[in-house]
Amino acid sequence: MSAHTQPSGTGSGLVKWIDSRLPVFTYLQKEYGEFPAPRNFNYWWNFGAILSFMLVLMIFTGIFLAMQYTPHVDFAFDSVERIMRDVNYGWLLRYMHANGASFFFIAVYIHIFRGLYYGSYKNPRELLWIFGVVILVLMMATAFMGYVLPWGQLSLWGATVITSLFSAIPLVGDSIVTWLWGGFAVDNSTLNRFFSLHFLLPFVIVGVVALHVIALHVTGSNNPLGIDPKGPQDTIPFHPYYTAKDSFGLAIWITLFAAVVFFAPNFFGEPENYVRANPLVTPAEIVPEWYFLPFFAILRAVNFDVLFIDAKLGGVIAMFGSILVLFVVPWLDRSKVRSARFRPVYKWFFWILVLDCLLLGFVGGHPPDEKVFEGIEGLKFINLGHLGTAWYFFHFLVLLPLLGMFEKTRPLPTSIAEPVLGGGQSAAGAAAKPMEKA
Amino acid sequence: MDIGKKLSHVVAIAAVAGLTLVAGTGSVIASGEAKHPEAQDWSFAGPFGKFDVASIQRGLQNYIENCSACHSMNQLAYRNLSSLGFNEDEVKEIASQYEVTDGPDDNGDMFDRPARPSDKFVLPFPNEQAARASNNGAFPPDLSLLAKANPGGPDYIFALLTGFVEEPPEDVELAEGMNYNPFFGGGQIAMAPPLFEDGIEYSDGTPATIEQQARDVANFLQWAAEPEMEDRKRIGWKVVLFLLVLSALLYAAKRQTWARLH
Numbered sequence: 053m054s055a056h057t058q059p060s061g062t063g064s065g066l067v068k069w070i071d072s073r074l075p076v077f078t079y080l081q082k083e084y085g086e087f088p089a090p091r092n093f094n095y096w097w098n099f100g101a102i103l104s105f106m107l108v109l110m111i112f113t114g115i116f117l118a119m120q121y122t123p124h125v126d127f128a129f130d131s132v133e134r135i136m137r138d139v140n141y142g143w144l145l146r147y148m149h150a151n152g153a154s155f156f157f158i159a160v161y162i163h164i165f166r167g168l169y170y171g172s173y174k175n176p177r178e179l180l181w182i183f184g185v186v187i188l189v190l191m192m193a194t195a196f197m198g199y200v201l202p203w204g205q206l207s208l209w210g211a212t213v214i215t216s217l218f219s220a221i222p223l224v225g226d227s228i229v230t231w232l233w234g235g236f237a238v239d240n241s242t243l244n245r246f247f248s249l250h251f252l253l254p255f256v257i258v259g260v261v262a263l264h265v266i267a268l269h270v271t272g273s274n275n276p277l278g279i280d281p282k283g284p285q286d287t288i289p290f291h292p293y294y295t296a297k298d299s300f301g302l303a304i305w306i307t308l309f310a311a312v313v314f315f316a317p318n319f320f321g322e323p324e325n326y327v328r329a330n331p332l333v334t335p336a337e338i339v340p341e342w343y344f345l346p347f348f349a350i351l352r353a354v355n356f357d358v359l360f361i362d363a364k365l366g367g368v369i370a371m372f373g374s375i376l377v378l379f380v381v382p383w384l385d386r387s388k389v390r391s392a393r394f395r396p397v398y399k400w401f402f403w404i405l406v407l408d409c410l411l412l413g414f415v416g417g418h419p420p421d422e423k424v425f426e427g428i429e430g431l432k433f434i435n436l437g438h439l440g441t442a443w444y445f446f447h448f449l450v451l452l453p454l455l456g457m458f459e460k461t462r463p464l465p466t467s468i469a470e471p472v473l474g475g476g477q478s479a480a481g482a483a484a485k486p487m488e489k490a
Numbered sequence: 491m492d493i494g495k496k497l498s499h500v501v502a503i504a505a506v507a508g509l510t511l512v513a514g515t516g517s518v519i520a521s522g523e524a525k526h527p528e529a530q531d532w533s534f535a536g537p538f539g540k541f542d543v544a545s546i547q548r549g550l551q552n553y554i555e556n557c558s559a560c561h562s563m564n565q566l567a568y569r570n571l572s573s574l575g576f577n578e579d580e581v582k583e584i585a586s587q588y589e590v591t592d593g594p595d596d597n598g599d600m601f602d603r604p605a606r607p608s609d610k611f612v613l614p615f616p617n618e619q620a621a622r623a624s625n626n627g628a629f630p631p632d633l634s635l636l637a638k639a640n641p642g643g644p645d646y647i648f649a650l651l652t653g654f655v656e657e658p659p660e661d662v663e664l665a666e667g668m669n670y671n672p673f674f675g676g677g678q679i680a681m682a683p684p685l686f687e688d689g690i691e692y693s694d695g696t697p698a699t700i701e702q703q704a705r706d707v708a709n710f711l712q713w714a715a716e717p718e719m720e721d722r723k724r725i726g727w728k729v730v731l732f733l734l735v736l737s738a739l740l741y742a743a744k745r746q747t748w749a750r751l752h
């Protein structure tokens with residue numbers, strides 16, 4: 053059967069020998085060479101490649117950091133400083149890893165909003181979307197535990213605040229917290245297990261990414277028009293067209309990343325984490341890293357009891373709920389039209405949701421009773437938190453289902469090729485798109 | 491291309507980017523009621539920034555004479571001073587002024603010896619309790635990372651060291667042994683003003699005003715917190731320029747590839 057599985061045309065004797073026994077080259081050729089992709093991707097489709105790069109970068113830098121890092125409460129802080137000062141290019145490794153986490157999250161948030169805008173979660177891509185949300189959850193767990201490792205003040209106190217949330221669970225809450233900690237406080241056993249899990253989880257992410265990509269290659273990619281390719285005129289081979297486009301986008305991304313790593317490496321970080329962890333001194337303000345701030349705002353927004361659910365448990369439910377709701381988005385959104393380009397009302401609410409998430413992030417960085425503006429007495433951050441949280445859930449739980457029923461969508465173009473190849477008068481041509489060309 | 495559409499997209503993207511920045515930095519601002527330190531001109535600021543080595547050397551002298559009795563700098567080793575232009579003998583000389591406990595020797599006894607370049611800066615107190623006992627219960631924090639452990643960074647250090655006020659405002663009741671300094675959280679600090687006009691004789695002859703000393707100390711502490719900074723920025727320029735050229739080439743390649751499609 054070797055004759056059938058030959059990679060098309062090319063390949064040395066060795067390649068053929070391997071391929072007829074383990075068809076990796078055929079696979080690559082099929083999935084990344086010929087793989088037919090819609091011809092109209094814009095640069096928002098670049099973020100899959102960017103995310104893959106970031107994952108590999110995090111694993112590489114992480115493994116080299118782990119060679120020098122000591123997971124013990126007495127040595128962790130100094131071992132990280134030793135990496136910064138005495139290990140050759142240790143500062144580069146650590147700054148790439150720490151800022152890599154931030155850039156990873158920027159990319160994944162853009163990637164998710166891209167999916168929301170173009171309806172990429174809809175039939176038949178529900179499972180692909182669900183794997184994506186699983187990756188997000190795993191990334192959050194990984195980053196949370198990674199932030200504990202340098203054992204600064206916010207490492208310790210951030211871990212204490214977040215793990216303590218589980219104590220809100222009725223009856224078993226306190227036992228769960230003790231079990232998570234491996235003791236009665238965030239201490240050495242907590243640090244050890246977080247290191248172990250922080251090492252493990254990225255490889256689990258690699259596994260889920262594989263599932264995500266396999267699912268993608270079954271359904272094929274969505275595209276800015278949100279309509280299915282109708283034939284070969286609508287698609288182009290992934291290589292060389294999108295390999296070329298992705299390489300360019302990735303190079304720009306890496307340039308931005310390098311600018312931060314080399315010129316502002318502590319821009320995303322909290323200064324307080326350069327103070328060694330001290331269980332006896334609580335920092336004035338305990339803030340998580342920026343990428344958790346919207347969720348932190350939702351957690352703190354529930355400061356009232358609801359029936360038998362007290363405020364603490366309510367906050368925890370809201371916070372986890374804000375992530376879990378993403379899993380069911382494919383079923384909450386009843387609209388058959390995928391792309392927001394043809395959904396004049398949804399398009400507005402999409403951008404309002406983006407602003408809402410930014411607002412929540414802003415709120416999460418401030419103490420709840422702080423005034424938003426000097427001189428305006430009534431408006432505190434908690435009020436904004438209430439507003440932002442209410443809107444977040446309203447968007448997903450009420451607006452998405454209702455819009456699907458009542459929104460009057462615009463006519464869809466008949467094929468991808470039509471507007472792309474200059475059918476300028478069509479509905480799609482009118483909705484032309486700045487990022488598409490170039 | 492519809493210009494209006496294009497514009498509205500650009501505006502939307504700019505708004506998102508702007509808000510992200512606000513959200514990103516917003517969390518830093520709120521830290522107690524301390525007065526906000528004024529921004530100073532630092533030679534190390536910006537992507538072309540360089541250390542002011544002469545000032546850092548004076549800062550080191552100042553730290554040794556005025557601060558090291560109370561504040562440790564536990565991330566620094568004497569050998570690190572060679573990157574400030576001290577030669578091997580000078581580093582040895584500085585180190586040997588300090589005693590460290592080493593051992594055990596062949597008889598199992600610990601012994602004292604002069605510090606060597608490979609030793610870490612000798613700590614003023616054996617432990618936190620001892621430090622508190624000599625400072626009315628207050629703990630003089632380690633200074634190695636202070637310049638990046640505070641949102642105000644070196645501006646804060648400069649403001650704090652020059653910001654002591656002898657007579658506190660009327661509504662402030664100073665606690666026993668405390669000093670008034672509006673730049674410290676709460677306005678009261680357990681450290682007495684450590685710098686005095688001409689309180690030090692700089693070996694390079696620079697007039698020792700309080701401002702000059704505070705600037706030198708801040709420069710020194712900034713170096714201590716990020717000794718890799720000059721290397722980092724120098725390499726950074728090469729990397730970023732390389733990446734820009736690479737991006738341009740990849741863009742050209744992309745254009746050429748896509749020109750085959752129509």
Ligand code: HEM
Binds near residue numbers: 114149191253255
């Ligand atoms: C999904 C990928 C990953 C993410 C999002 C992530 C995130 C993080 C974060 C946020 C920190 C704290 C950075 C700081 O402020 O210092 C950190 C530290 C660390 N990570 Fe990771 N990491 C990832 C993968 C890995 C892997 C695969 C390893 C090892 C095999 C690793 C090893 C370490 C070590 C040793 C530290 C402590 C050193 C330090 O704090 O800089 N990481 N990680």
